[in-house]
Every structure is written in structure tokens, then in C-alpha cells.
Amino acid sequence: MKRSLDWRNLQFFLAVARSGSLSEAGRLLGVDHATVGRHIVSLETSVGKTLFERHLRGYALTRYGEDLLSTAEAMDREATQVAQASSPLHGLTGTIRINALEGFANFFLAARIGPLLVDNPALAIEILTIQQIVALSRRQADIAITVTPSEDDRFVCEKLTPYYLCVYATQAYLDREKPIKKPDDFSSHLFSGYVDEMIFMRELDYLESLGVSRKMVRIQNSSVQAQMEAACSGLCMAVLPTFVAATRPELVPVLPEQVRLKRHYWLITREEEQKTLRIHQLCNFIRQAVQENQQQFAL
Numbered sequence: 001m002k003r004s005l006d007w008r009n010l011q012f013f014l015a016v017a018r019s020g021s022l023s024e025a026g027r028l029l030g031v032d033h034a035t036v037g038r039h040i041v042s043l044e045t046s047v048g049k050t051l052f053e054r055h056l057r058g059y060a061l062t063r064y065g066e067d068l069l070s071t072a073e074a075m076d077r078e079a080t081q082v083a084q085a086s087s088p089l090h091g092l093t094g095t096i097r098i099n100a101l102e103g104f105a106n107f108f109l110a111a112r113i114g115p116l117l118v119d120n121p122a123l124a125i126e127i128l129t130i131q132q133i134v135a136l137s138r139r140q141a142d143i144a145i146t147v148t149p150s151e152d153d154r155f156v157c158e159k160l161t162p163y164y165l166c167v168y169a170t171q172a173y174l175d176r177e178k179p180i181k182k183p184d185d186f187s188s189h190l191f192s193g194y195v196d197e198m199i200f201m202r203e204l205d206y207l208e209s210l211g212v213s214r215k216m217v218r219i220q221n222s223s224v225q226a227q228m229e230a231a232c233s234g235l236c237m238a239v240l241p242t243f244v245a246a247t248r249p250e251l252v253p254v255l256p257e258q259v260r261l262k263r264h265y266w267l268i269t270r271e272e273e274q275k276t277l278r279i280h281q282l283c284n285f286i287r288q289a290v291q292e293n294q295q296q297f298a299l
Helices: 007-019 022-029 033-047 063-086 102-109 114-119 171-176 183-188 224-232 277-292
Strands: 052-055 058-061 094-100 123-128 143-146 155-170 191-194 217-221 238-241 251-254 261-270
Touching: 007 022, 007 033, 007 058, 007 063, 022 033, 022 094, 058 063, 094 102, 094 277, 102 123, 102 143, 102 224, 102 277, 114 123, 143 277, 155 171, 155 224, 155 277, 171 251, 191 224, 191 238, 217 224, 224 238, 224 251, 261 277
Parallel strands: 094 123, 094 143, 191 217
Antiparallel strands: 052 058, 143 261, 155 238, 155 251, 155 261
């Protein structure tokens, strides 16, 4: 005789269906893969059907699993609406992974995530700051914050906030080197910047737009903080987000009235998870933090 469905089992089913693996589902739910496996077996026993086909590359839904998925997602949406109405920012569990550009992650988000963790002691946040975009489509991250929207209709992209960049140097550097009176003068100065092959987004190729030759970018790395530290040493100049450079008072903006680049941060999620409670609430948390500190990005 089939046992009645356990909602907890369905939550594990949804995590595996969305991620395609036990280990990734376990990461999302904050448990080990063996626990996920036990819930899947329990659910399959309850319904008397095989829900997943096991492959070397992961778990794929069977035809019956596809049918159950639509029902489980509808139940999940209803549960999310109830949870949002009763407790908008409490009771979140598991692990959420955010892939964000280093400037936003290190100089804004990391310092503001604490209250969310205090209110949700069973929640863990992973923030990845690697330069290459972690693939949301392969479930390597749950939320992405980047400067380029995705053209894939599986994702929902929204503008989070504009921000600005200027050229910076120390006063000692400016006193020592050739005077800079117009943007063309940048071409004879030493810069720190990104490693050529790691400029994976056109929006991050600031120096080309300023007419700076790559041969003058003799200090190359994948970190905006390292670029800033090189400029702070007085060795060179760097193009930096204004809210990042504001943390180092020794840096002086160079020709800020003539050279002020505008970019946007985009918040990107998978379309299918728009109403998942944890993703929905964390996105709201990020939006609110940005809105409350809008002046920081408008420097």
C-alpha cells in the first residue's frame, strides 16, 4: 500500500529536479547527499514509481517525474506565498551561492549580509568573486550579480543599480609624473588593469575606452583590489569604481569631470526559481540594501 506524500520529501525532489544531482541538492538544502538520496527513495516508495533516471552526469527526470514536478512546483509556490505573508525574512535554511563581481561583493555586500544570517541561523551564504561568470544554467550558483545581462530566456535579469568609475592615482604619483590635462595624456602613463585574456566582458575593458595601450598596462591581475593597491603604492594609475576607491583616501580622481564611466550591476536568477522562498527573499534583501545605500553608488 502506498504511503501518503511527505512534503519534506517533495522539497528534496524539487531540489534534485532543479539541480540534477544529489550533491548539489544537498548544498542547496544544507544537508549531505546521502540524506537527499534517502528522501528520494522514500518518495519513490510512496508513489510507487521511479522518478529519476540515474546517469553518470547526474539525475534526469522520468516521464512520471516530469508529471510530479509540475504538481510539486505548484505546491512550492503556494507554500512560498504563505511563508512570505507570515515571515518575510525569517526561517530561511540551507545554502545560497551568490556569484558577484569583486567590487560589489567585497566592498558592498559582504559587510551587509550579517543581519540576514543573524535572523536566519540555519542559512549559509556563499559569495564567489571569481571573474569568470559561474554558470547559473549548470547550478554552480543561485544568484549572479554582474555588469552584463544574460540573453538566455531561462534567466530573469534586472538592473540593480548604476555605478561609476574614474581614473585614480596618488598625489605623489601625479606630482612626479607627466602632467595630465586632458584624456589623451593617459596614453603615456602606467596603469594597473585586468589580465588581457580575463577581460570576459566588454564592460570591464575600461582602458581601451580611454585610449590606453595594453603595453602601458604592465601590472595585470584578475582582482580590482590588487589594481587599487598598485595605484595606492604610487607606482601607477587605475580605473576603479568610485565606491571602491572611496575606501582609500590617498587616491585622487584624475580628470573626474571629463572621465567618468557609467556601468550597471545586474541581478540575475533562474526564471524557474523566481518564487522559491530563499531566492526570492535574498534578492529582496539585496535590492533593499542597494536602495538604502544608493548614495554610495552615486559618488
